[in-house]
Amino acid sequence: MSRTSPEQSRRIQIIFILLLIAILVALPQVIKSDSTINLAVYVLLFVSLASSWNILGGFSGQTNLGHAAFFGAGALTTRMLWLSGWNLFPSLLAGGLVAVALALLIGVPAFRLRGVYFAIGTLALSQILYITVGNMLPMISSLPAQDLAVYQLAPRYYLFLAIALFTIGAGYALINSRLGLGIMAVREEEDAAESLGVSALKHKLVALALSAFFGGLTGGAFAFYHVGYYPQLTFGPEWTFDALMMVYIGGMGTIVGPIIGAVFFVILRELLALNLAEMHLIVFGTLFILVVLFLPGGFMGVWGKISKALARQQ
Amino acid sequence: MPFLQVEGLCKSFGGLKAVNNVTFDVAEGQIIGLIGPNGSGKTTTLNLLTGFLKPTAGAVTFKGENIIGRPRSQMCPKGIARTFQIVKPFLGLTALENVMVGKVYGRDSAKSLKAAAEESREALTRVGLADKARMLAKDLTLMQRKRLELARALAAKPQLLLLDELMAGLNPKEADDACALIQQIRQSKITILMVEHIVKAICALSDRIVVLNMGEKIAEGTPDEIICNPQVIDVYLGRAHA
Ligand SMILES: Nc1ncnc2c1ncn2[C@@H]1O[C@H](COP(=O)(O)OP(=O)(O)OP(=O)(O)O)[C@@H](O)[C@H]1O
Numbered sequence A: 001m002s003r004t005s006p007e008q009s010r011r012i013q014i015i016f017i018l019l020l021i022a023i024l025v026a027l028p029q030v031i032k033s034d035s036t037i038n039l040a041v042y043v044l045l046f047v048s049l050a051s052s053w054n055i056l057g058g059f060s061g062q063t064n065l066g067h068a069a070f071f072g073a074g075a076l077t078t079r080m081l082w083l084s085g086w087n088l089f090p091s092l093l094a095g096g097l098v099a100v101a102l103a104l105l106i107g108v109p110a111f112r113l114r115g116v117y118f119a120i121g122t123l124a125l126s127q128i129l130y131i132t133v134g135n136m137l138p139m140i141s142s143l144p145a146q147d148l149a150v151y152q153l154a155p156r157y158y159l160f161l162a163i164a165l166f167t168i169g170a171g172y173a174l175i176n177s178r179l180g181l182g183i184m185a186v187r188e189e190e191d192a193a194e195s196l197g198v199s200a201l202k203h204k205l206v207a208l209a210l211s212a213f214f215g216g217l218t219g220g221a222f223a224f225y226h227v228g229y230y231p232q233l234t235f236g237p238e239w240t241f242d243a244l245m246m247v248y249i250g251g252m253g254t255i256v257g258p259i260i261g262a263v264f265f266v267i268l269r270e271l272l273a274l275n276l277a278e279m280h281l282i283v284f285g286t287l288f289i290l291v292v293l294f295l296p297g298g299f300m301g302v303w304g305k306i307s308k309a310l311a312r313q314q
Numbered sequence B: 001m002p003f004l005q006v007e008g009l010c011k012s013f014g015g016l017k018a019v020n021n022v023t024f025d026v027a028e029g030q031i032i033g034l035i036g037p038n039g040s041g042k043t044t045t046l047n048l049l050t051g052f053l054k055p056t057a058g059a060v061t062f063k064g065e066n067i068i069g070r071p072r073s074q075m076c077p078k079g080i081a082r083t084f085q086i087v088k089p090f091l092g093l094t095a096l097e098n099v100m101v102g103k104v105y106g107r108d109s110a111k112s113l114k115a116a117a118e119e120s121r122e123a124l125t126r127v128g129l130a131d132k133a134r135m136l137a138k139d140l141t142l143m144q145r146k147r148l149e150l151a152r153a154l155a156a157k158p159q160l161l162l163l164d165e166l167m168a169g170l171n172p173k174e175a176d177d178a179c180a181l182i183q184q185i186r187q188s189k190i191t192i193l194m195v196e197h198i199v200k201a202i203c204a205l206s207d208r209i210v211v212l213n214m215g216e217k218i219a220e221g222t223p224d225e226i227i228c229n230p231q232v233i234d235v236y237l238g239r240a241h242a
């Protein structure tokens, strides 16, 4: 068997990615079943959410236990502005920026303290918002009748697709940049990174801001997509922990891992028809624990080992 | 004006005076050895010079500028790089990426990642790790990690390099290699402050030696003066060296 050169395999990769994108773009034209498109919407939503969590959790190594706060803040902001008559895109942008503002509010003090403060701080923030929004906005948020009359699924699907590609692309650009190198250096060894001129605080905040921005955008897309939901829903802890589990299962700190994790997770959930919250937790919680214990590095880690072994065989 | 001026430097941890009123100067281009028994305050001194610790009292000026109180991440861009007594590699990054961090964030940083990668390859070659560029730091041996740490610090183009027991844990052959490496670095006009327990090596390399004992400076001078100094023999070198 002849071996492929790095340029060749890179070209094959690019062709594969373009093909995949083409299929995703054509999907709503070919498949007319709403339930399939809805499933695809959820896959894309979680690809974005997991990839955005991974920007902070995977590349900078900071454990965010309150990503739902950013998703929810994006959703709430976008929904309010859009329903009040703003255009969609400025509403989405505003949602992302509100999430960033919230992130910096918690990140600046928590990163200064270091240690577990960030994990606890983000968890507390998201739970406080969950309860507060539940109390202040107890009514269901439904699309007005005139919007419902013209509701179309395809534009929603394309918005999610665009945000997923945008999030993945941003992550890829980040880890191939000077900034990304600094972020990963801080993750690996903070003292050494600082001794070489990398400001740990600044780099963590950049990763956090990016992560929150894309989390907020994803929430905004959800607000545009959903016909009627309680605003509290988008602040629920399951958004955080589902995304986190997908990243661990797929492979933290990689570009592809969160994508695979999200696809696997959403489709498995659909196949098992796990609509009951408890079942969902039992199945995915167990899976998560197994991966953490036996497959550190997730699916991508396993894949890495297999391809290394194959390369040795040749 | 001295290149590096340390004046009345003090650091207490609770009641313990780890560094007590230490004063010395370093001239540009010199190699200064910093020796002393275990716990005498050598590493603490390096930590104070690099912003890893804030002194209780004292002043440090580098090229005429007071550097006390500056965030530690600003030291390297100013021209001060260091290694750690217990090496701190970026374990999950490749050897090349480890060095690139120094190139990208250090003094006079590389213009692009690509340029940084090329220059970092040269730095790896200089310390004899050219063939390890794509290996993860966690797969390197201790000696290789020490070399990597040195390459990383050198990649930051320091004017002052602080080395904390670079040779500890190396066998005699490896220590000789490390000596040769330091001689090479001196050729490139980098001023070095090095902490080392191997007396033979430190005497061969240093222009001057500062001796600490229980946080205080007890002697300073040329290697010849230091190995004959009765107080140094008494607290550190022992009779065997005399
Ligand atoms: N962060 C710290 N907190 C409390 N005490 C410390 C701290 N760092 C160092 N010390 C103490 O200060 C003293 C000087 O330590 P230092 O590490 O500077 O010694 P050293 O000369 O480098 O010794 P060695 O040769 O063993 O490396 C020791 O008694 C040590 O226990």
Ligand SMILES: [Mg+2]
Residues within 6 Å of the ligand: B042, B043, B044, B085
């Ligand atoms: Mg020490």
